[in-house]
């Protein structure tokens with residue numbers, strides 16, 4: 001399938017089936033498994049998985065475009081699908097043929113969702129401090145520990161779990177393992193908060209002497225995460241841009257119809273100004289995101305630009321989505337509009353794949369020490 005044909009299908013799916021279901025997710029509901037299978041049928045669980053392995057074999061640009069189309073309607077559902085697709089793509093890169101063949105068809109068909117689990121109740125930002133343990137026994141690797149705040153954690157059939165194989169605190173001895181979450185040694189649970197997260201499937205799981213298959217050996221796991229996270233930061237930035245773009249468009253449409261003091265809202269200069277301000281920050285954020293996409297797509301170092309893009313996009317969304325809701329008046333609170341979902345999602349985006357405060361520090365360090373510093 002060409003990228004253009006894929007994106008046309010994804011946009012129609014997002015604006016049709018996903019848009020019809022999403023208001024229920026604002027009120028605490030979760031996606032129906034049939035919708036997940038419809039997404040899988042469009043290739044959304046195998047976007048970058050090579051064609052010879054049953055995926056679409058499309059580019060990072062196509063993945064980002066699909067993220068934008070879905071997140072304009074619902075960030076959580078987009079994250080759930082992309083996190084699943086990422087595990088499928090990872091299987092093709094790092095798993096044995098037997099392991100890949102055991103799980104990849106189930107991911108591609110939409111039978112199971114999948115997740116990547118680093119965060120634990122005791123540690124998030126300080127990844128090297130994870131205490132989930134992996135040990136090699138006579139009958140293979142076993143893992144014990146708890147993971148939390150995991151996209152798809154409440155229902156995933158398969159997880160890439162990062163666990164300590166040596167001394168806690170030693171990043172070099174963390175390994176990545178494939179864990180079947182349907183086994184008796186695994187127990188999944190939903191994680192709920194005031195922000196409805198049903199479409200993201202956010203959850204926790206505990207592993208008690210659970211069977212695990214090595215995927216990323218100690219010494220490579222940490223490095224692999226640092227590389228992949230630049231891509232994740234970039235598509236999260238694109239999703240935040242998409243949410244803000246959708247919020248501006250909804251407010252603009254409403255302002256053209258809604259009458260106040262004898263004329264449409266969009267004829268009032270004071271009403272238009274927040275839209276102009278949002279549009280300006282969105283354009284700046286989109287430019288940074290495009291730069292990060294181009295760097296990643298061409299295999300260049302995107303560490304600085306991906307961090308900057310994610311900061312700019314999450315902060316623009318966090319600043320302006322409430323203003324767009326305000327421009328709608330009370331109607332903006334209703335679930336058939338995306339504002340409350342996007343408002344919550346923009347806060348959540350500030351934590352996923354690198355919290356904003358940590359990214360700001362990363363940018364400071366990279367620019368102070370790096371070639372971008374004009375004093376050097």
Ligand SMILES: Cc1cc2nc3c(=O)[nH]c(=O)nc-3n(C[C@H](O)[C@H](O)[C@H](O)COP(=O)(O)OP(=O)(O)OC[C@H]3O[C@@H](n4cnc5c(N)ncnc54)[C@H](O)[C@@H]3O)c2cc1C
Pocket residue numbers: 083115116117118119123124125126148149150151152200202348351352353354355356357358
């Ligand atoms: C919706 C959602 C989905 C998520 N999905 C996943 C997932 O799929 N897989 C996964 O593994 N994790 C996931 N996470 C977890 C996410 O990666 C963590 O929330 C993030 O790493 C921050 O960790 P923490 O929440 O434990 O905060 P902490 O590490 O406890 O930090 C608390 C606050 O202090 C700040 N802080 C910490 N250290 C410093 C420092 N040295 N200097 C300055 N500020 C600092 C942080 O930025 C944060 O603002 C998800 C989180 C959310 C909210």
